[in-house]
Amino acid sequence: MMRTLTLMAVGLLLALPLTIQASDLLPKVPLPAGKDKCVEPTDVMRREHMHFILHQRDETMHKGIRTTKHSLKECINCHNAPREDGKVAHIESKDHFCNSCHSYAAVTIDCFQCHADKPENTNYRHSLVENTLPHHPEMSGSALTKDTLNVLATKGDAK
Amino acid sequence: MSALSVFYAILFYVATLILVIGVVRKITQYARTPAPLKIPTTPAPTTQTGVVLRMAREVVLFSSLFKSNKWTWIFGWLFHFSLLLAFFRHLRYALTPDCFIWPLIDLELVQAAGKYAGLGMAAGLVGLFGRRIFVDRVRYISSPSDYFMLILLLAIAASGLSMSFVSHPDIVNLKGFILSLITLGWNGWVNMPTDGLLITHLTLVILLMIIFPISKLLHAPGVFFSPTRNQVDNPREKRHISPWGKALDDAEADA
Numbered sequence: 273m274m275r276t277l278t279l280m281a282v283g284l285l286l287a288l289p290l291t292i293q294a295s296d297l298l299p300k301v302p303l304p305a306g307k308d309k310c311v312e313p314t315d316v317m318r319r320e321h322m323h324f325i326l327h328q329r330d331e332t333m334h335k336g337i338r339t340t341k342h343s344l345k346e347c348i349n350c351h352n353a354p355r356e357d358g359k360v361a362h363i364e365s366k367d368h369f370c371n372s373c374h375s376y377a378a379v380t381i382d383c384f385q386c387h388a389d390k391p392e393n394t395n396y397r398h399s400l401v402e403n404t405l406p407h408h409p410e411m412s413g414s415a416l417t418k419d420t421l422n423v424l425a426t427k428g429d430a431k
Numbered sequence: 432m433s434a435l436s437v438f439y440a441i442l443f444y445v446a447t448l449i450l451v452i453g454v455v456r457k458i459t460q461y462a463r464t465p466a467p468l469k470i471p472t473t474p475a476p477t478t479q480t481g482v483v484l485r486m487a488r489e490v491v492l493f494s495s496l497f498k499s500n501k502w503t504w505i506f507g508w509l510f511h512f513s514l515l516l517a518f519f520r521h522l523r524y525a526l527t528p529d530c531f532i533w534p535l536i537d538l539e540l541v542q543a544a545g546k547y548a549g550l551g552m553a554a555g556l557v558g559l560f561g562r563r564i565f566v567d568r569v570r571y572i573s574s575p576s577d578y579f580m581l582i583l584l585l586a587i588a589a590s591g592l593s594m595s596f597v598s599h600p601d602i603v604n605l606k607g608f609i610l611s612l613i614t615l616g617w618n619g620w621v622n623m624p625t626d627g628l629l630i631t632h633l634t635l636v637i638l639l640m641i642i643f644p645i646s647k648l649l650h651a652p653g654v655f656f657s658p659t660r661n662q663v664d665n666p667r668e669k670r671h672i673s674p675w676g677k678a679l680d681d682a683e684a685d686a
Contacts, residue, residue, distance in 0.1 A: 296527045296529075296610065296618070297607045297610045297611055297614075297618050297619065297621055298603065298604075298606075298607040298621060299603065315601070318601050318603065318604075319598075319599045319600065319601055319626075320599070373603050375528055375537075376528065376603065376606065377523060377602055377603055377606060378523035378528075378533075378536055378537045378542055379542070380537070380539040380542065
């Protein structure tokens, strides 16, 4: 009895490592090329970024103070910039800066149910021109037509 | 690895060994302890299936406690159920997203429930602590270890809640550290974060793991070995006799 139980316990312990694949210890977080500093020290960002973003939301939406330092838009512009092949990661992808950690730590966020998960660069927006594929922005034309720019401008979104 | 990480890695391995070996030894001891008499508390089920159902009701709903004392039941059950919810939230630190149970752990519902369950744990523990202080009969039989277990669990809940609601630790690095411990360093080691609350929480949990096999918390495996709860009420259909009792009987018959 004692021996059987001990063997079972040891067996279970030894089988534990099999549940984890190699290189899975930490998530692979894509870092923005050519930048070495965020708006706050890395340590602070890791622990407090959610509060910065939430505070920014209140300042902007309730008080009308619109700054760029802690704005979600700026996070995305820098952290989810197009990769070398010109593609931009979707929020569901592990290559998306935000999702790389959130999926690892089982943290569900709802930011991108409303906000864009892709940078401001208009080339990576969904094309507003008809007969393109709305869910494959990388396949849409790179140059924006005058009509599209007009639509963006009237929405106050184009720089 | 940093000195702190090495220290805690060793502590975790020692505590895990003590917990596993200690509990297995205790279960073996319980399983070997003779139950010479047929003493199910009546009304008791008359079939084995019935006993399984009775035991399930006992473990899930604490039915005996409910019949005996409503206040103790509500605080005790609140604490234990919250502990279960908190356990499911904590699985995110020990499992990777490719694990089969991950879709459940990843649910917002499970994570949020586990977070607020911390408050349920604290409420239940404060209630049980109050019971030991304000109920005369219970205060009279309370020993220091009874208070100590409540305070230890309360401190674990409080430090855990503080990390959710007051000051966040670096949970991504924490998970890396835990995964490197579970894989026995096979894929390398990761340093643990140095947040004070986290170190407090982990230290208290290590202490809990070490004293679990020699504490009253052994009621967790022990409940399954209660003769008054795990026996079928069939003394007339089937004679209740233990192996050593049968040996005595046989020796007498031979003489």
